[in-house]
Amino acid sequence: MSSTASQTKRKSMLSGDIVKQAIVQSFLKLNPVTMMKNPVMFVVEIGTFIVLLMTVLPGYFGTQDRIGFNLTVFLILLFTVLFANFAEALAEGRGKAQADSLKKSKQEIQANKVVGSGIKVVPSTELRKGDIVTVAQGEMIPGDGEVIEGLASVDESAITGESAPVIKEAGGDFSSVTGGTRVVSDAIRVRITSDPGESFIDRMISLVEGASRQKTPNEIALNTLLITLTLIFLIVVVTLKPIAGFVNVELDTAVLIALLVCLIPTTIGALLSAIGIAGMDRVTQFNVLAMSGKAVEAAGDINTIILDKTGTITFGNRMASEFIPVGGASTGEAATWAAVSSVKDETPEGRSVLELMKKQNLVYEASLAEGGEFIDFKAETRMSGIDLKDGRKVRKGAVDAVVRWVQEQGGTVPADLKANGDAIATEGGTPLAVAVDGKIYGLIYLKDTVKPGMKERFDTLRQMGIKTIMCTGDNPLTAATIAKEAGVDGFIAESKPEDKIAVIRKEQAEGKLVAMTGDGTNDAPALAQADVGLAMNSGTIAAKEAANMVDLDSDPSKIIEVVGIGKQLLMTRGALTTFSIANDIAKYFAIIPAMFMLAIPQMEALNIMKLGSPLSAVLSALIFNAVIIPLLIPLAMKGVKYRPMSSTKLLSRNLFVYGLGGVVVPFIGIKIIDLVVHVWI
Numbered sequence: 001m002s003s004t005a006s007q008t009k010r011k012s013m014l015s016g017d018i019v020k021q022a023i024v025q026s027f028l029k030l031n032p033v034t035m036m037k038n039p040v041m042f043v044v045e046i047g048t049f050i051v052l053l054m055t056v057l058p059g060y061f062g063t064q065d066r067i068g069f070n071l072t073v074f075l076i077l078l079f080t081v082l083f084a085n086f087a088e089a090l091a092e093g094r095g096k097a098q099a100d101s102l103k104k105s106k107q108e109i110q111a112n113k114v115v116g117s118g119i120k121v122v123p124s125t126e127l128r129k130g131d132i133v134t135v136a137q138g139e140m141i142p143g144d145g146e147v148i149e150g151l152a153s154v155d156e157s158a159i160t161g162e163s164a165p166v167i168k169e170a171g172g173d174f175s176s177v178t179g180g181t182r183v184v185s186d187a188i189r190v191r192i193t194s195d196p197g198e199s200f201i202d203r204m205i206s207l208v209e210g211a212s213r214q215k216t217p218n219e220i221a222l223n224t225l226l227i228t229l230t231l232i233f234l235i236v237v238v239t240l241k242p243i244a245g246f247v248n249v250e251l252d253t254a255v256l257i258a259l260l261v262c263l264i265p266t267t268i269g270a271l272l273s274a275i276g277i278a279g280m281d282r283v284t285q286f287n288v289l290a291m292s293g294k295a296v297e298a299a300g301d302i303n304t305i306i307l308d309k310t311g312t313i314t315f316g317n318r319m320a321s322e323f324i325p326v327g328g329a330s331t332g333e334a335a336t337w338a339a340v341s342s343v344k345d346e347t348p349e350g351r352s353v354l355e356l357m358k359k360q361n362l363v364y365e366a367s368l369a370e371g372g373e374f375i376d377f378k379a380e381t382r383m384s385g386i387d388l389k390d391g392r393k394v395r396k397g398a399v400d401a402v403v404r405w406v407q408e409q410g411g412t413v414p415a416d417l418k419a420n421g422d423a424i425a426t427e428g429g430t431p432l433a434v435a436v437d438g439k440i441y442g443l444i445y446l447k448d449t450v451k452p453g454m455k456e457r458f459d460t461l462r463q464m465g466i467k468t469i470m471c472t473g474d475n476p477l478t479a480a481t482i483a484k485e486a487g488v489d490g491f492i493a494e495s496k497p498e499d500k501i502a503v504i505r506k507e508q509a510e511g512k513l514v515a516m517t518g519d520g521t522n523d524a525p526a527l528a529q530a531d532v533g534l535a536m537n538s539g540t541i542a543a544k545e546a547a548n549m550v551d552l553d554s555d556p557s558k559i560i561e562v563v564g565i566g567k568q569l570l571m572t573r574g575a576l577t578t579f580s581i582a583n584d585i586a587k588y589f590a591i592i593p594a595m596f597m598l599a600i601p602q603m604e605a606l607n608i609m610k611l612g613s614p615l616s617a618v619l620s621a622l623i624f625n626a627v628i629i630p631l632l633i634p635l636a637m638k639g640v641k642y643r644p645m646s647s648t649k650l651l652s653r654n655l656f657v658y659g660l661g662g663v664v665v666p667f668i669g670i671k672i673i674d675l676v677v678h679v680w681i
């Protein structure tokens with residue numbers, strides 16, 4: 001698929017360059033001002049500095065006999081901090097590279113600004129909200145805006161990575177254009193909707209660059225836990241020295257610092273921000289822009305997803321495939337009125353009616369529509385049509401809507417309408433009734449197909465404990481057929497845009513987190529109300545501003561994968577936290593006995609791990625503590641393997657795997673390192 005092409009293009013950006021940059025960054029991030037943002041690693045840095053002083057000023061600290069050991073501890077600690085910095089820098093690297101390529105597409109553009117009745121060429125940076133510009137074939141669109149006149153195909157590859165041009169036209173849901181994209185055919189008039197520095201590309205750059213990255217509520221909570229643990233261990237270790245002093249035991253300062261570093265949760269402290277950045281990055285690689293890390297996390301906690309039927313679950317190219325007369329009318333009559341009501345109907349459904357006429361070699365008197373007043377399709381009325389100049393009113397639309405409209409005018413409903421309509425609906429098609437004033441002439445059979453693989457995707461969601469609700473403006477029979485075929489958990493038929501917001505509020509009132517997709521202006525309130533609102537890039541500005549995510553490929557069914565990515569982010573963080581804390585427990589068993597054996601050699605019985613010597617035990621634990629960070633970077637970046645199951649099952653499984661693994665792995669790791677280290681000292 002096309003989005004995979006852009007993904008491979010972006011994946012290859014994790015190149016040697018990014019690694020080189022990340023190595024440089026690892027050193028720059030040693031700056032204490034930067035380091036302070038990560039309290040756990042900041043404590044390690046302070047420890048590193050103290051051991052450095054003891055190494056270079058042994059006379060002052062009375063550590064002349066330990067210079068070699070202290071130097072080794074200093075180096076291991078330094079690498080611990082560097083590894084943590086490297087993890088974060090590597091995670092940031094890909095976004096930075098992407099931001100650079102975006103900046104290139106942001107060079108100065110000449111804009112044809114409409115001034116009075118003429119055109120003035122100005123640099124795009126001078127454009128302000130409300131300005132009108134014209135953009136002709138081959139020109140770049142100078143800023144974000146809305147097409148107010150004309151239709152053009154636009155190459156949006158600069159932002160979407162997608163080379164096939166998309167159609168943009170005035171009015172409707174495909175009118176928004178993005179600055180930095182190129183008109184490849186025809187010309188449009190655009191009203192600018194953003195001031196300089198606030199455009200979509202600007203926002204995108206600062207997002208992928210991480211400039212606007214803020215800690216999420218979940219990260220803040222976890223950070224508080226990590227700081228608390230660090231403080232507790234700090235107090236324990238600091239008070240250890242005077243306590244030991246009482247019993248005339250002299251504890252070595254470097255060993256105490258090593259103990260502290262091993263006990264505080266350095267593994268998760270080092271990887272925490274990399275996990276968050278990588279999670280956002282996975283969403284970006286998927287061509288979805290998340291406005292905040294919070295949105296990605298919320299996606300991981302979603303309980304209910306609200307999906308549109310047409311275009312999300314089905315392909316959405318509802319095409320007229322048959323004219324079915326009712327109430328004794330002829331096929332020709334039904335087709336004629338269907339066509340007359342569709343002359344100016346620019347929806348795919350409307351256009352397909354005229355195409356079907358051509359395909360079936362049917363003709364109608366075009367003059368009938370001349371001078372008439374066209375009635376656009378509206379989701380509220382679920383009808384479209386024309387008021388003819390001779391006073392007759394022609395309508396087509398959802399059967400129940402047209403029936404009501406006919407009855408309002410004192411008309412009658414043909415006896416065979418319901419059976420014919422239901423027949424179409426039970427096949428999953430959409431019946432549109434066609435009427436003139438009080439008389440219904442026939443039905444248009446609109447065909448649509450469920451996208452392949454939908455059932456499997458909904459099964460997966462169900463295993464994760466997520467409920468899916470299909471919302472559609474279609475009739476209950478069609479809705480039921482499609483719902484059954486696609487395998488959604490529930491559906492709402494004949495729904496108007498405002499019904500969506502009601503469903504979201506209802507679910508939220510039950511304490512659930514809700515995700516939805518949308519593209520129209522009338523979706524905006526619901527997109528804002530939802531915990532995760534995914535707007536289509538092809539959609540209106542209002543929709544994109546209300547949502548907290550934008551899908552550059554405009555594929556509404558992607559919400560399903562976004563939820564998966566969010567889940568994976570939360571799982572990865574949970575798993576590595578469990579692993580990290582369990583790890584520290586194991587290191588405790590290596591260091592504490594060693595420390596006391598250093599002071600009281602008779603305490604050999606404590607050496608349950610049978611490590612070579614007290615000093616090699618301390619170094620081995622410290623080395624393990626350092627190298628586990630780079631070893632876990634790939635897992636932090638890629639995310640833990642993710643199998644769909646309920647959250648509670650997942651939690652207990654992860655506790656088992658990463659908790660137990662976290663205790664066992666260091667025992668083995670420290671033992672192996674000790675075998676090597678012991679030979680050296």
Ligand SMILES: Nc1ncnc2c1ncn2[C@@H]1O[C@H](COP(=O)(O)OP(=O)(O)OP(=O)(O)O)[C@@H](O)[C@H]1O
Pocket residue numbers: 308309310311345347349350377378379382383384396397398399430431432471472473474475
């Ligand atoms: N161009 C049109 N002219 C007249 N009636 C239409 C037209 N397009 C759709 N309809 C009718 O209006 C109903 C509502 O359409 P709408 O686009 O709001 O929702 P939908 O596409 O059926 O559902 P979904 O919310 O899944 O997109 C359709 O089911 C159909 O019966």
Ligand SMILES: [K+]
Pocket residue numbers: 261262263264265266267584625
């Ligand atoms: K640690």
Ligand SMILES: [Mg+2]
Pocket residue numbers: 310
């Ligand atoms: Mg629709």
